[in-house]
Amino acid sequence: MGLPSVGLLAFGWATPALAGVAVDPGGKVFRLDGGHVTYAFGVDDKGYLQPLYWGPEIDAQAPLQARVSTELSGFDPAGMQTAQEFPGQGEGLVTDPGIKVTFADGNRDLVLKYRAHRIEGAVLAIELADIARPLSVTLRYAIDESTGVVTRSATVRNDGRQPVRVEALASATLTLPGASDYRLHFLSGRHAAEWSQHTVPLSPALTVLESRRGSVGHGNQPWLAISRQGQTTEEAGPVWFGALGWSGSFRLSAQADNIGRVRVAAGFNSYDFAWSLKPGEALDTPPFYAGYSPGGFGGASRAFHRFQMARIIPGGERAPLRPVLYNSWEATAFDVTAEGQIKLAERAARLGVERFVVDDGWFGERHDDKAGLGDWTVNPRKFPQGLKPLIDKVHALGMSFGLWFEPEMVNRDSALYRAHPDWVLNFPGRPRTEGRNQLVLNLARTDVRDHLLGVLDKLLRENDIQFIKWDYNRNWTEPGWPEAGADQQRVYVDYVRNLYHILAELRRRHPGVEIETCSGGGGRIDTGIMALTDQAWTSDNTDPFDRLGIQDGFTMAYAPAVMMAWVTDAPNWANGRTTSLDFRFLSAMQGGLGIGADLTKWNDAEAATAGRWIAAYKGIRATVQRGDLYRLVRPVSGADQTATVYVAPDRGQAVLFAMQRGSQWKDQWAPLRLAGLDPARTYAVRVLGGGALPEGIPARASGAWWMNQGLNLRLRGDYVGVGLVFEAVKQL
Numbered sequence: 207m208g209l210p211s212v213g214l215l216a217f218g219w220a221t222p223a224l225a226g227v228a229v230d231p232g233g234k235v236f237r238l239d240g241g242h243v244t245y246a247f248g249v250d251d252k253g254y255l256q257p258l259y260w261g262p263e264i265d266a267q268a269p270l271q272a273r274v275s276t277e278l279s280g281f282d283p284a285g286m287q288t289a290q291e292f293p294g295q296g297e298g299l300v301t302d303p304g305i306k307v308t309f310a311d312g313n314r315d316l317v318l319k320y321r322a323h324r325i326e327g328a329v330l331a332i333e334l335a336d337i338a339r340p341l342s343v344t345l346r347y348a349i350d351e352s353t354g355v356v357t358r359s360a361t362v363r364n365d366g367r368q369p370v371r372v373e374a375l376a377s378a379t380l381t382l383p384g385a386s387d388y389r390l391h392f393l394s395g396r397h398a399a400e401w402s403q404h405t406v407p408l409s410p411a412l413t414v415l416e417s418r419r420g421s422v423g424h425g426n427q428p429w430l431a432i433s434r435q436g437q438t439t440e441e442a443g444p445v446w447f448g449a450l451g452w453s454g455s456f457r458l459s460a461q462a463d464n465i466g467r468v469r470v471a472a473g474f475n476s477y478d479f480a481w482s483l484k485p486g487e488a489l490d491t492p493p494f495y496a497g498y499s500p501g502g503f504g505g506a507s508r509a510f511h512r513f514q515m516a517r518i519i520p521g522g523e524r525a526p527l528r529p530v531l532y533n534s535w536e537a538t539a540f541d542v543t544a545e546g547q548i549k550l551a552e553r554a555a556r557l558g559v560e561r562f563v564v565d566d567g568w569f570g571e572r573h574d575d576k577a578g579l580g581d582w583t584v585n586p587r588k589f590p591q592g593l594k595p596l597i598d599k600v601h602a603l604g605m606s607f608g609l610w611f612e613p614e615m616v617n618r619d620s621a622l623y624r625a626h627p628d629w630v631l632n633f634p635g636r637p638r639t640e641g642r643n644q645l646v647l648n649l650a651r652t653d654v655r656d657h658l659l660g661v662l663d664k665l666l667r668e669n670d671i672q673f674i675k676w677d678y679n680r681n682w683t684e685p686g687w688p689e690a691g692a693d694q695q696r697v698y699v700d701y702v703r704n705l706y707h708i709l710a711e712l713r714r715r716h717p718g719v720e721i722e723t724c725s726g727g728g729g730r731i732d733t734g735i736m737a738l739t740d741q742a743w744t745s746d747n748t749d750p751f752d753r754l755g756i757q758d759g760f761t762m763a764y765a766p767a768v769m770m771a772w773v774t775d776a777p778n779w780a781n782g783r784t785t786s787l788d789f790r791f792l793s794a795m796q797g798g799l800g801i802g803a804d805l806t807k808w809n810d811a812e813a814a815t816a817g818r819w820i821a822a823y824k825g826i827r828a829t830v831q832r833g834d835l836y837r838l839v840r841p842v843s844g845a846d847q848t849a850t851v852y853v854a855p856d857r858g859q860a861v862l863f864a865m866q867r868g869s870q871w872k873d874q875w876a877p878l879r880l881a882g883l884d885p886a887r888t889y890a891v892r893v894l895g896g897g898a899l900p901e902g903i904p905a906r907a908s909g910a911w912w913m914n915q916g917l918n919l920r921l922r923g924d925y926v927g928v929g930l931v932f933e934a935v936k937q938l
């Protein structure tokens with residue numbers, strides 16, 4: 207997981223194309239330019255590293271300069287008033303620090319000043335050091351030349367002779383200039399209700415977005431955005447955004463300081479965390495991605511989606527499109543047998559499904575959620591001849607084969623737990639609290655890590671598997687690691703690092719295998735795990751109407767390229783709502799399409815409808831998965847209408863999804879004005895999946911017409927929708 211690279215690297219201010227990293231001749235001012243964004247910071251006369259600018263690109267001659275701050279009053283001395291690029295907890299700092307330590311002698315004062323800088327390829331490295339003690343912090347920066355997203359991280363190093371206790375460590379701290387109209391936006395939720403959107407004023411009240419759960423969880427996302435009230439809309443105005451690439455406990459905080467400047471800190475969660483940094487040892491943070499867009503929330507999310515697709519998702523721009531998937535969970539739950547799955551596979555293949563995934567229940571004594579986790583051997587009664595006959599059948603039907611795992615968990619009722627009761631997170635003599643009847647294996651232990659890697663590697667070597675759904679169905683309770691003694695609070699970092707190690711190693715050893723991140727739906731989705739997985743299970747809530755809100759929230763932060771959505775049976779298991787198959791497809795086609803229904807219960811007409819939608823999806827999925835997403839009408843709570851449009855990178859195709867919860871007599875949509883098209887090209891429109899164009903919509907018109915005049919829709923009924931495909935007409 208390296209830092210993203212940038213194309214052009216420039217030294218000195220004479221930067222012709224304003225892209226890359228530049229340092230002024232005096233070595234005092236540093237700037238990163240890319241994607242029409244400038245990010246700058248500099249050293250003041252006292253040696254503090256100060257943030258200088260983050261926003262729309264500014265000219266190369268801009269008089270950027272770090273100035274020494276004076277005290278505001280005796281209560282706010284100069285050191286405290288100076289906004290620092292990465293402050294140590296010392297000198298009376300009252301905002302969230304970049305780092306907090308306790309030295310072996312009890313000293314807790316850390317004041318970081320600039321020591322040196324290096325340019326390492328496309329990365330600018332700045333070394334800060336304490337004013338008296340041999341402890342340094344290296345900050346790393348890289349800017350993406352296309353989107354202007356800045357990747358930051360920090361490394362703390364102990365060059366002393368005694369261990370140092372690191373009690374808080376951020377990947378980045380960031381500052382925005384004073385204003386009273388900043389708004390903070392974040393995503394939160396719970397199991398089967400993830401991705402709800404929240405906005406609060408950025409005020410002197412410290413807002414903390416965190417997970418204390420060991421994993422990311424379904425609660426706050428490690429993502430935030432900052433807008434300006436009255437200026438920022440969906441498609442215009444400034445948005446600063448950031449995301450932490452970390453799949454464990456995290457902390458993002460934001461606050462207006464005593465003069466209204468915004469201070470953001472993002473990194474490991476300091477709650478219950480500590481790391482004893484031995485002499486000569488260094489501790490690295492995960493990356494924090496920080497972006498700016500003048501184009502509102504839509505502009506910000508499109509830039510971040512593009513960045514994720516180019517720089518984070520495995521394979522980058524060459525990553526394969528998500529195949530249409532079938533998953534057995536909602537159809538068979540734990541009642542998985544070879545014949546039952548073959549029946550489903552035959553029906554799925556007839557619909558045009560490309561990947562068949564057997565979910566929970568195929569292994570050990572897994573007949574319900576009370577037993578079997580940890581025993582990753584095929585259940586001989588369910589699969590008397592092993593998995594091979596099923597896998598061969600799935601392949602013969604022209605589909606790839608996928609299998610569900612939940613490697614980090616164990617049931618008490620399992621051979622693994624009976625053999626290794628000490629392998630779970632626990633505090634001796636304390637209860638071992640179960641969630642869904644399971645305990646969490648302590649992946650921070652290298653023996654546990656190596657065991658899991660060995661088991662998974664063997665299964666992949668012995669079976670022709672193309673896809674793993676990697677699930678994780680509870681969070682931590684007693685986060686103890688008794689064998690690590692006084693140093694056990696490092697479990698929060700070692701656990702996640704070992705998880706990443708297993709994923710990276712499996713990818714290296716089995717390059718043809720794709721992985722889905724799942725944690726009871728969307729409980730572990732972040733830009734850290736994104737670098738090691740190919741897709742994400744967005745939510746266990748598969749209701750197609752609820753999904754519109756879920757997908758709207760998800761795409762604020764993450765790319766539709768990884769957002770999986772299934773068509774399942776009605777009434778929906780989550781809320782009992784009944785919707786048409788057409789509506790379910792139109793909702794799920796706005797991400798990576800999957801089917802999770804019990805196909806043995808579908809009649810011929812339903813199968814034919816599904817086959818038609820799947821074929822239609824294949825004609826637009828490149829646009830949906832790799833294009834630019836414009837959220838035209840957002841599904842704010844209670845909304846009757848929702849519309850999204852996806853535009854292919856070459857602007858040759860656009861796909862509009864208009865979804866309606868209900869309408870009253872003669873209700874009509876406000877004109878839907880498309881976005882992202884080429885105004886000068888002519889686009890012909892057709893109905894996705896076939897059928898006559900809704901009344902009043904011309905068969906073709908220029909991009910300018912579709913974007914300025916727009917189209918007038920009138921849909922009748924509850925939970926109805928329409929997809930329209932706009933294809934650029936080749937000029938003769």
Ligand code: DGJ
Nearest residue numbers: 535565566677726727746
């Ligand atoms: C939670 C996942 O989100 C579901 O899709 C399913 O895989 C179950 N776990 C299986 O236990």
